[in-house]
Structure formats: structure tokens, C-alpha cells
Amino acid sequence: MVGADGLATLVAAIATLVVLGGLLGERRIFGWSQHLFAGLVTGYLALLAITEVIVPRVVAPLVDAPGDRIELWLAAGLVLSAAGAPWLPRLVSAVPISIAVGGLAAFALGGAVIGTILPQLTATLVRSDLDVATTVTTTGAAVVTCLVLIGFLHGAPRGRVVRGAASLGRWLMLGGIGGWLGYLLFSRLVLLVDRVGFLVGDWLGLGR
Amino acid sequence: MSDRLTRIGAPILLLVVLAAAGLVPSGLDIADPGSKAVDELRIVLAELDDGAAVLVGFDPDVGTYAEIRPTVRMLLAELAGRGIDVSIVSLTPDGRALALAERQRAERLAPDAQEIVDLGFIPGAEAALVALGGAIAGTSELASPGGASLEATDLIIVVGGNDLGPRSWVEQVQPRIDAIPVIAVTPISLLPEVEPYRQSGQLAAVIATPRDGAAYRLVADPGPFAALGDADGGPPALAIVVGLLAAIGWLGETVVRRIGPSLGPRPERDRS
Numbered sequence: 122m123v124g125a126d127g128l129a130t131l132v133a134a135i136a137t138l139v140v141l142g143g144l145l146g147e148r149r150i151f152g153w154s155q156h157l158f159a160g161l162v163t164g165y166l167a168l169l170a171i172t173e174v175i176v177p178r179v180v181a182p183l184v185d186a187p188g189d190r191i192e193l194w195l196a197a198g199l200v201l202s203a204a205g206a207p208w209l210p211r212l213v214s215a216v217p218i219s220i221a222v223g224g225l226a227a228f229a230l231g232g233a234v235i236g237t238i239l240p241q242l243t244a245t246l247v248r249s250d251l252d253v254a255t256t257v258t259t260t261g262a263a264v265v266t267c268l269v270l271i272g273f274l275h276g277a278p279r280g281r282v283v284r285g286a287a288s289l290g291r292w293l294m295l296g297g298i299g300g301w302l303g304y305l306l307f308s309r310l311v312l313l314v315d316r317v318g319f320l321v322g323d324w325l326g327l328g329r
Numbered sequence: 330m331s332d333r334l335t336r337i338g339a340p341i342l343l344l345v346v347l348a349a350a351g352l353v354p355s356g357l358d359i360a361d362p363g364s365k366a367v368d369e370l371r372i373v374l375a376e377l378d379d380g381a382a383v384l385v386g387f388d389p390d391v392g393t394y395a396e397i398r399p400t401v402r403m404l405l406a407e408l409a410g411r412g413i414d415v416s417i418v419s420l421t422p423d424g425r426a427l428a429l430a431e432r433q434r435a436e437r438l439a440p441d442a443q444e445i446v447d448l449g450f451i452p453g454a455e456a457a458l459v460a461l462g463g464a465i466a467g468t469s470e471l472a473s474p475g476g477a478s479l480e481a482t483d484l485i486i487v488v489g490g491n492d493l494g495p496r497s498w499v500e501q502v503q504p505r506i507d508a509i510p511v512i513a514v515t516p517i518s519l520l521p522e523v524e525p526y527r528q529s530g531q532l533a534a535v536i537a538t539p540r541d542g543a544a545y546r547l548v549a550d551p552g553p554f555a556a557l558g559d560a561d562g563g564p565p566a567l568a569i570v571v572g573l574l575a576a577i578g579w580l581g582e583t584v585v586r587r588i589g590p591s592l593g594p595r596p597e598r599d600r601s
Contacts, residue, residue, distance in 0.1 A: 144340040169422055173450045228455035228501065236500030236531075244529035262525070297521070304518040308393045310572040311539065314564045315395035317347045328352040 134324040137316050269294045343575050347568050355567035360543035367544045369527075369534035373484065373510050374407070381483040382414045384448075384465070386498055387431070388424030390490030393516035399562030400514055400542035401488050403549045405435060406559075409442035410552025416479070418448035420457050421492045425450040439557045454493060455501055462505030482509055489515040495523050499531045513537070539563060 136154060143151035179197065182190050199217040206214035245259040245266075271283065272290025279287065321327050361367075377383070385405075389397060408415050417432065419425040432445050448471075451457040463469035467480045485502070487495045495513035503511055510533035513523055517538050526532040536542055543563050551558040 145337050166422055169425060169450060174452050232455060232500030235504045240529055240531055241525055301521055304520060306576060308396055308516045308518045311396040311564050314347055314568045314572060317344060318351050321348045321351060
């Protein structure tokens with residue numbers, strides 16, 4: 122008799138085998154598994170939106186006190202105007218999109234300035250209370266940052282020095298991306314080892 | 330025939346070798362015994378009083394969670410062992426699903442532990458973080474399904490992923506709270522992003538490599554909730570080494586195949 126845990130393990134093992142089968146060139150069942158995954162994710166997102174966002178945060182407050190939540194009525198109107206964009210005048214449908222983009226940019230830029238740029242600049246400034254190694258490291262980080270930023274100069278009139286700095290900045294950026302891809306490879310490798318360990322240990326029961 | 334055999338045989342061989350490497354005791358130890366990251370984490374945890382309140386921002390992604398899962402479980406077990414109030418909140422759908430799974434696992438394996446307060450899923454990404462920051466600082470109320478007050482928060486733990494990680498918490502929440510330490514547990518792919526915040530002190534501690542995670546699991550004390558901790562749950566070191574060697578071999582083979590012919594002697598031009 123297989124319990125709920127056993128059944129879940131069996132389903133997970135079959136799904137893992139199907140995905141690993143994609144490595145061996147088995148595309149048809151792998152394609153079905155991708156469709157299944159897309160369907161499950163869509164269903165999960167819809168469930169999450171309905172049960173944790175729309176009902177408790179929008180519908181319930183509006184039903185409880187319809188006259189007290191003007192902002193929710195306003196937001197619902199904006200959502201409707203965004204949803205009806207194909208049939209509405211561009212000026213009307215542009216309002217919710219503008220608010221969404223503006224809000225996103227304001228939060229992201231404000232946070233980046235207050236939470237990252239200023240504190241990181243402060244941390245990289247050469248101060249008398251830092252030891253030599255830290256000073257060299259932070260100064261190096263600041264120099265690398267400047268060179269990479271210069272590397273983004275495109276089309277502006279540049280002298281020989283700026284052109285060399287921009288070229289160096291681009292190479293440094295490529296090196297950084299390479300290092301990050303190495304970290305990403307490691308993360309995915311751990312995931313593969315974890316899945317193989319799941320098949321061998323949790324499913325087949327070997328080594329447990 | 331030979332190409333087909335290589336195409337199918339090589340992945341099967343790799344999977345078999347990885348499976349075997351996970352079963353064979355290799356004597357390799359992935360833990361870094363002198364980990365500075367673990368020392369910093371121990372200092373932050375030691376400063377918590379028993380009965381303190383910890384908020385966990387739980388937003389890992391399914392692609393990288395396997396890497397940090399054992400460390401996160403041990404951290405939750407250690408907090409449970411000390412009787413610390415843990416609240417958990419997610420701002421991404423992935424994080425919400427994984428948070429529910431971990432919460433259910435904790436209830437199943439440690440029914441006697443203090444229940445993890447579920448603050449639910451808060452939509453809005455950066456805007457939600459601003460609201461969370463205001464709720465922790467006491468300047469605004471948080472309309473979360475859990476409805477708990479966050480003003481008494483003593484520590485914030487960010488379990489990060491590729492979507493909404495420690496950087497967003499540092500940018501949106503930290504400027505709004507006073508002297509509440511923020512620590513992070515992240516996969517190694519986020520190390521370049523979080524390390525500057527650790528060095529500047531904006532993150533009080535960061536566990537971002539499997540070596541640091543394994544080292545933390547060695548010294549952590551989950552008390553009566555060892556089963557919750559999953560101390561042996563990390564990836565086997567030998568399997569990782571084998572996988573890395575395979576990746577390097579594949580990269581080398583690709584480079585030789587693509588660049589190799591251009592390095593050989595150029596064919597002479599036909600001058601006739």
C-alpha cells in the first residue's frame with residue numbers, strides 16, 4: 122500500500138526521469154512534461170492571485186465597507202482600463218501603464234540610490250580607520266566600477282585615454298559575467314546532484 | 330552509430346557516475362572549518378534573546394533552492410530549538426510555494442516546536458518591501474493575511490533567490506528600519522551581488538556558498554529538533570567534484586572542436 126508520501130515520491134521520480142530523459146534525446150514525453158509544468162504553474166499562479174490577493178485584499182474590503190475604500194475603487198478602475206486597452210482610446214489606457222511603470226521606476230531607483238549607491242560609495246571611500254588591505258581592495262573595487270561604467274559609453278566623442286579605459290572596462294565586465302556564469306553552473310550542478318540523489322536515495326532507497 | 334552512442338551514452342554515464350559518487354563514502358569534506366561567514370552568523374544569532382522575534386523573508390527559487398535547503402532547514406531548526414518566534418513572509422510565487430512546503434514539513438517533523446507564523450504572500454515586489462519596512466518600523470500597518478505585528482522584530486533573515494533577493498531587502502527595507510540586523514542565506518550565484526553588502530555591513534552575515542552552509546550545519550545546535558535540521562542534506566562532495574570535472578571536460582571538448590581547426594596549419598592557396 123503506497124501512502125500519500127509514497128505516491129508523491131513516485132510522481133516526483135517519474136517527472137524527474139522524464140526531464141532527465143530530455144538529456145538522452147527523448148523529446149516527446151519531455152515536451153508533454155513541459156506542457157504539464159506550464160499548466161500547473163498557470164493554475165498555481167491563478168490560485169495564488171485569487172486566494173491571497175484578489176479576494177482578501179480587494180473583494181473582501183470592498184464588500185465589507187464599500188464607501189470607505191475609495192483608493193481600491195480607483196485601483197480597480199485603473200486595472201479595468203488596462204485590461205480594456207485594445208478597445209479604449211490610447212490616452213485612457215496609457216494612464217494605468219504610466220502609473221505602473223512610474224511606480225516601479227521610482228521604487229527601484231529610489232532604493233538603488235538610498236540602499237546601494239550611497240552606502241557602497243561610503244564603504245569604498247578611503248578612510249583613515251581602515252587597514253591597508255581593505256583600502257587597496259575598496260579602491261580597486263571603485264576603480265573597476267568606474268572602468269565598467271566608462272565601458273558603457275557608446276557614440277560619445279572620446280579621446281585615446283577614454284577609449285582605452287572603455288575597452289578595459291568592457292573586458293572587466295566580460296570577466297565578471299564569466300565568473301558569474303561559473304557560479305551559476307555550480308548552482309545548477311548542485312541541483313542535478315540533488316535530483317540524482319533523490320532518485321537513488323528517496324525513490325530507490327539506496328544508501329539510506 | 331558512434332555519434333548516437335556518444336550522445337546517449339555520455340549523459341547516462343554521467344548520471345550513473347553521479348549516483349555512484351553520492352553513495353560511495355569519499356572522505357571529502359565540503360565544510361570550511363574556519364568559515365568567517367559562519368562566525369559572523371553565530372555572533373548575530375548569539376545576540377538574540379530567547380523568545381526574540383525573527384522575520385524570515387522567504388523567496389528562494391526552485392532552480393537554486395536545492396543548494397541552500399539544508400542550511401535553511403538547520404537555521405529554522407536552531408531558531409525553533411531556542412524558542413524564538415519565527416514569522417515567514419513571501420513576495421514571489423516560487424517563494425510562497427516553498428515556504429508553505431517548509432512550514433508543513435516543520436509541523437510534521439517538529440509538532441512540539443513553536444508554530445511558524447505565516448504572514449502569507451504579499452504582492453507588489455519592491456512596493457511590498459516598502460510596506461514591510463514601514464510595518465517593521467511602526468510607521469504603517471501591514472495588511473497581511475497573517476495580521477501579526479512586526480514592530481517587535483529583532484532580526485530579519487532573507488532566504489534569497491534569483492527573483493527578489495537580499496539586494497531588494499537592503500535597498501527597500503533597511504533604510505526604513507533602525508538597527509535591526511539583516512542576514513541572508515543565498516545560492517552561490519548571488520555571491521557577487523551580496524558580498525559588497527556584507528563588506529559594507531549592510532548585511533550582518535551572509536551564508537552564500539555550500540562550504541559555508543556545510544560549516545554552519547556542523548556547528549549549529551538544533552536542540553530537540555535535530556530531525557528538522559537535515560544536517561546531512563547537503564550535496565555529496567565527490568559528486569560535486571565529478572560534476573565539475575565533467576563540466577570542464579565538456580567545455581574543453583567544445584573549445585577544441587570550435588577553435589581547434591582555426592589553430593591548425595592553413596591550407597595552401599591554389600596559385601594555379
